[in-house]
Every structure is written in structure tokens, then in C-alpha cells.
Amino acid sequence: MATQTSARGASGSGPSSSWYWRNQRRLAPYLFISPFFILFIVFGLYPILYSFWLSFYKGFGFEEKTFFGLGNYAYLLGDERYIKSVRNTTQYALGSLFILSPLALLLALAINSRYVKWKGLYKTAFFFPVITSAVVITIIFSRVLDKQYGILNLGLDYLKPGAGFGPFGWLEDPQIVMISFIVMGIWTYTGINMLYWLAGLTGISKDFYEAAEVDGANKVQSFRFITLPLLRPVTLFVAIQAIVGSYGLFAQPLLLTEGGPSDASLTVTLYLYQQGFVYFNVGYASAIAYSMVLLLLVLSIINIVVFQGYNTD
Amino acid sequence: MSTQVEMGQRVGATENETPSQPFSPLGILVNAVLLLLVVLTALPFLFMAFSAFKPNSEIFGEPITLFPRDWTILNMQDLLATVPFARWFINTVIVAVLGTILTVTLSSLAGFAFAKYDFWGKNVLFTLMLVTILIPFQVLLVPQFQIIRTLGWFNTYQALIVPGAVSAFGIFLMRQYTISLPNELLDAARVDGASEFTIWWRVIFPLVRPGLAVLAILSFTNNWNDFFWPLIVTTEPSMFVINLGIASLVGPYDYQYGILLSGALLASLPVIIVFLFFQRQFLEGLTAGAVKGGG
Numbered sequence: 001m002a003t004q005t006s007a008r009g010a011s012g013s014g015p016s017s018s019w020y021w022r023n024q025r026r027l028a029p030y031l032f033i034s035p036f037f038i039l040f041i042v043f044g045l046y047p048i049l050y051s052f053w054l055s056f057y058k059g060f061g062f063e064e065k066t067f068f069g070l071g072n073y074a075y076l077l078g079d080e081r082y083i084k085s086v087r088n089t090t091q092y093a094l095g096s097l098f099i100l101s102p103l104a105l106l107l108a109l110a111i112n113s114r115y116v117k118w119k120g121l122y123k124t125a126f127f128f129p130v131i132t133s134a135v136v137i138t139i140i141f142s143r144v145l146d147k148q149y150g151i152l153n154l155g156l157d158y159l160k161p162g163a164g165f166g167p168f169g170w171l172e173d174p175q176i177v178m179i180s181f182i183v184m185g186i187w188t189y190t191g192i193n194m195l196y197w198l199a200g201l202t203g204i205s206k207d208f209y210e211a212a213e214v215d216g217a218n219k220v221q222s223f224r225f226i227t228l229p230l231l232r233p234v235t236l237f238v239a240i241q242a243i244v245g246s247y248g249l250f251a252q253p254l255l256l257t258e259g260g261p262s263d264a265s266l267t268v269t270l271y272l273y274q275q276g277f278v279y280f281n282v283g284y285a286s287a288i289a290y291s292m293v294l295l296l297l298v299l300s301i302i303n304i305v306v307f308q309g310y311n312t313d
Numbered sequence: 314m315s316t317q318v319e320m321g322q323r324v325g326a327t328e329n330e331t332p333s334q335p336f337s338p339l340g341i342l343v344n345a346v347l348l349l350l351v352v353l354t355a356l357p358f359l360f361m362a363f364s365a366f367k368p369n370s371e372i373f374g375e376p377i378t379l380f381p382r383d384w385t386i387l388n389m390q391d392l393l394a395t396v397p398f399a400r401w402f403i404n405t406v407i408v409a410v411l412g413t414i415l416t417v418t419l420s421s422l423a424g425f426a427f428a429k430y431d432f433w434g435k436n437v438l439f440t441l442m443l444v445t446i447l448i449p450f451q452v453l454l455v456p457q458f459q460i461i462r463t464l465g466w467f468n469t470y471q472a473l474i475v476p477g478a479v480s481a482f483g484i485f486l487m488r489q490y491t492i493s494l495p496n497e498l499l500d501a502a503r504v505d506g507a508s509e510f511t512i513w514w515r516v517i518f519p520l521v522r523p524g525l526a527v528l529a530i531l532s533f534t535n536n537w538n539d540f541f542w543p544l545i546v547t548t549e550p551s552m553f554v555i556n557l558g559i560a561s562l563v564g565p566y567d568y569q570y571g572i573l574l575s576g577a578l579l580a581s582l583p584v585i586i587v588f589l590f591f592q593r594q595f596l597e598g599l600t601a602g603a604v605k606g607g608g
Contacts, residue, residue, distance in 0.1 A: 032509075033438065131585065139361070
């Protein structure tokens with residue numbers, strides 16, 4: 001702070017003594033943030049508020065709107081398609097939370113162990129899918145999951161020809177279509193989640209394990225009482241990322257199944273897109289968006305309570 | 314603090330005394346499982362890359378092959394001949410490059426202001442910005458669509474570039490990189506008569522280059538891979554970006570799957586090349602949230 005004051009005196013005796021030059025030290029930060037904040041207000045802040053306002057209005061398109069109070073929200077609660085979309089997306093989120101994330105942790109533990117030498121190679125290989133776009137992933141998996149020509153069904157048939165199972169309608173059977181999306185999600189996002197866990201694991205000091213070893217703790221006990229508790233902040237991050245990311249699932253069901261069969265793979269974001277940009281039911285689409293804000297907020301708070309609430313240190 | 318460092322070094326030394334054991338029985342098992350998973354991860358991708366060079370009869374025929382029996386570039390030729398693929402590619406380059414430049418410039422300038430100046434309203438503005446990171450993007454779509462409509466920006470580059478360049482994460486990241494630079498550098502430049510803008514451009518900008526690289530690579534990849542926003546603001550095929558373009562082929566071109574795969578391969582290549590050259594920045598950028606947010 002002291003150096004800043006002395007510098008202000010120095011800049012006052014600068015080469016020019018125009019009004020701007022004399023005041024530029026005070027004005028500069030505002031000038032530096034203004035390009036961003038002007039765009040931020042137009043494309044970030046205003047949309048957030050306008051969307052909230054819009055969710056209380058009824059109307060197709062943007063011209064005619066009538067105040068509807070909580071009508072949109074009330075309608076949501078009885079909208080079978082909406083409820084179905086929330087159920088489908090929640091299924092996907094549960095898959096991310098309880099299958100994908102633990103799998104990524106296992107991978108991270110394996111790569112972090114002393115049994116693995118070429119850590120960089122594995123990191124790169126598992127990370128790779130996450131830089132692939134959702135559209136490209138869709139195109140690849142349309143061929144893998146096809147009922148008639150799909151590699152997965154042909155492969156299963158090849159393993160056990162005529163065994164009485166299959167061909168599975170990975171994208172056509174309402175019972176298993178969300179499972180197919182969970183599998184695609186695992187293929188895409190396990191690598192990046194593994195890196196999150198690795199970042200957490202490498203942050204744990206070796207001292208803890210040495211001390212535990214001295215006290216006679218075995219590997220399982222070390223994991224249970226040192227690794228897991230110290231990973232809690234990263235666990236929170238991974239869980240929230242998985243939830244927020246899962247409720248954004250959109251391109252894959254749009255292109256592979258259009259939410260079908262009979263809405264079995266309709267996701268919340270896909271339903272919002274249909275309401276907002278196919279039917280231009282903008283008030284209702286905004287209500288869907290804000291129902292997601294509420295849902296994600298509640299889930300995030302639950303996570304924070306679960307992973308940080310019983311912090312005893 | 315210093316004792317901690319010493320402890321860390323000592324522990325690091327003892328760790329070196331117990332070498333890695335990739336060839337113990339358990340080590341072989343772990344590596345075998347990991348290698349199997351690497352193959353499973355790579356397989357769908359390799360299938361796409363190689364099948365792009367197969368004739369359709371081979372793609373849909375049995376037995377399934379990974380490597381093409383008959384290499385052909387017919388799919389690529391058909392792709393370029395039947396759809397404006399070259400145009401989509403150029404559109405995407407324009408959007409991704411200009412979008413990245415805009416993001417990096419805005420974030421670096423504002424990040425500098427938040428890191429190195431005290432000004433009225435600073436904390437309120439910064440908090441406001443961070444709070445909006447928590448709002449899911451779905452909330453923004455309908456109003457942003459209306460703004461683009463009001464501005465008459467449908468089917469324009471600015472519609473594809475500008476809204477996406479407003480990245481609160483970018484400012485947060487650049488603030489982190491700028492805040493660690495010593496204030497003496499700025500003061501020395503001021504004594505030499507540099508204006509505040511000159512300080513940003515001549516002193517700060519070169520010094521935060523590692524951070525800029527991280528942000529630039531993330532921004533480029535996000536722009537290149539984006540599908541949802543272009544789907545909303547472009548309807549003219551001549552203004553499609555590459556991922557929207559190839560998505561528009563899903564359905565009508567399902568039976569010319571080779572064309573689809575060629576498009577998918579060409580759409581992925583630039584990002585793969587960027588990834589191979591800037592792996593470190595990629596990993597740093599994508600785990601920045603986990604470390605900074607979690608720690």
C-alpha cells in the first residue's frame with residue numbers, strides 16, 4: 001500500500017498533465033472492466049433477471065404476454081412430460097454420481113499408486129474423449145448402439161451366438177435407453193473426473209500416511225481414515241460438477257433419439273429447448289429453467305451439507 | 314512454513330527409496346486393467362478415424378473391421394461435394410479464433426483491474442460475477458435469443474462470437490494469475506512515465522502469458538465444439554459452424570455413414586492437434602476449478 005501512494009505522486013509529475021492523465025490511475029480500473037461488464041450486463045445479468053420475470057408470464061413468441069403469476073410453475077407440477085424429463089435426467093445424474101465418479105476415483109488411485117510408471121500416458125489416454133464434441137460422440141455412438149447394425153450387438157452376438165439374448169435396442173427400448181446414455185457419459189467424462197481426483201490425491205501430504213504406518217494402520221484403514229476425509233473438498237467439487245453437467249445433457253438425446261422412444265430419453269434441457277425454441281412457449285421455458293436453478297441449488301446444498309457438514313477439524 | 318517445505322523434501326527423498334513397482338504381480342494386474350481401459354477408451358475413436366476411409370459396404374458389412382480392407386477417400390470427396398463443408402470449416406475457424414481473442418482480451422483487462430487496483434464497487438462487482446457462474450446456462454438461452462433477435466444478429470458471426478466471450482471464469486482465472494505479480498513492477502513502470510494502459514499491454518500481458526494460454530486453449534476448444542448456441546442463432550446452412558453442420562447431416566445422411574464419419578473426423582482434428590501441442594495447459598485449465606475451488 002505504501003508503495004502505491006508514492007507511485008501516485010510519481011505519476012502526477014508525468015509527461016502530460018491533461019485531465020485524463022492526472023486522473024487515469026483512478027479511471028483505469030473502470031476502463032479495464034467496462035468492456036467486459038457492458039457485455040456481461042447485456043448477455044449475462046439481464047438474461048438472468050429477464051428469464052425470471054418471463055417465467056411469470058404466459059405467451060407464445062415475445063410479442064404477446066399476459067401475466068400468469070405462478071401459473072407456469074403450477075402447470076409444471078402436473079406436466080407429465082416435464083416430470084418424465086426430470087426423472088430421466090435424474091437417472092443420468094445418479095449414474096454420473098454413483099458409477100462414473102467412483103470409477104474415476106478408482107482410476108485415479110491406480111494411476112497415483114506406485115504400481116504405475118507411465119502416469120502421463122494414462123492421463124492423456126483417459127482424458128482424450130472429453131475434448132471430443134457432443135456431436136462427434138453422437139455420430140460415433142449411433143453406429144455402436146444401433147439395434148441392427150450396431151457394433152455392440154454384433155459383438156455380443158459374436159461372443160455368444162444365438163445365446164437367446166439380444167439384439168438389444170440400446171436406443172429403441174424405453175427400459176434401457178437412459179442406460180445407453182449413462183454408458184456414453186462414462187466413456188466421455190471418466191477421464192476428466194479422474195484428473196479432478198488426481199489433483200486432490202496429489203495434494204495430500206505423504207506425512208499422514210507415514211504417521212499412520214507408524215501407528216500400525218493398514219492400507220484399507222489409511223484409505224478410510226486419511227484419503228477419504230482429506231478428499232472431501234474435491235469430492236464436493238466432483239459431485240456438483242457431475243450433477244450440474246448431467247442436467248445439461250442435450251445434444252446426445254436430441255440427435256440420437258429426439259427424446260424417444262415415447263419420451264424415455266427426454267431430458268430437462270431438451271424439453272426446455274423444445275418448449276422455448278420449437279414451440280416458442282417462452283414463459284414456460286423460463287419456468288423450466290428456473291425450476292432447474294431451484295433443483296440444482298437444493299442438490300448443491302445437500303452436497304455441501306453431506307461433504308463438509310461433519311467436518312470435525 | 315519453512316519446516317513444512319523441509320518435511321516435504323525429506324518425505325520426497327524417502328519416497329524415492331521405495332521405487333515404483335510396475336513389475337510386481339499386483340503391478341502387472343493394475344497395468345493390464347488400465348491398458349484394457351485405454352483400449353476401450355480409444356476404440357470408438359479409432360473406429361471413427363479408420364471407418365471414415367472405408368466404403369459404405371464395408372462399414373455396414375460383416376465381419377466388422379477396424380482397419381479398412383479397401384482404403385478410400387470417396388467419403389471425404391462426397392462430403393466436400395455435397396455439403397458446404399469447407400464453408401463450415403472456415404466459419405468455425407473465424408468464430409473460434411475471434412472468440413478466443415475477445416475472451417482473452419476482456420478477461421486479461423478485467424482480471425488485471427480486479428487484481429491490482431482498489432476501486433469503488435470492486436468487491437460488489439466481483440461477487441456479482443462469481444455468483445452468476447453458479448447459474449446454469451439454460452437460464453440464459455431464451456433471453457439471449459431475444460437479444461440476438463432484437464439486434465438483428467441472426468445468422469451473423471457476431472451472434473456466434475460475442476455472447477460466448479463473456480466468461481466470468483476467464484476473469485477469475487486471469488485475476489489469479491495477475492495477483493501474484495509483484496506490485497513493484499507496476500510502480501517501476503509508472504515512475505518511467507508509463508500510462509496504466511501501457512502497463513497492462515507492455516508489463517502485465519507478457520507476464521501472464523501462461524494463464525492466457527490456458528484460457529485461450531479452453532476458449533478455443535469450447536468455441537470449436539459448441540453446438541447448442543449455434544443451433545439457436547443460425548438457420549442458414551452457409552452460416553453453420555462445423556458441429557452444427559455435421560449434426561444437420563445426422564438423419565438425412567444416416568445411410569451414407571462414411572460421409573458422417575469423415576465430417577466427424579475433420580471436425581475433431583483441429584482440437585486434437587491443439588490438445589497434443591498444449592496438453593499441459595489443457596490439464597491445468599480443466600483442473601483449475603477442482604484445485605482452486607476445492608482447496
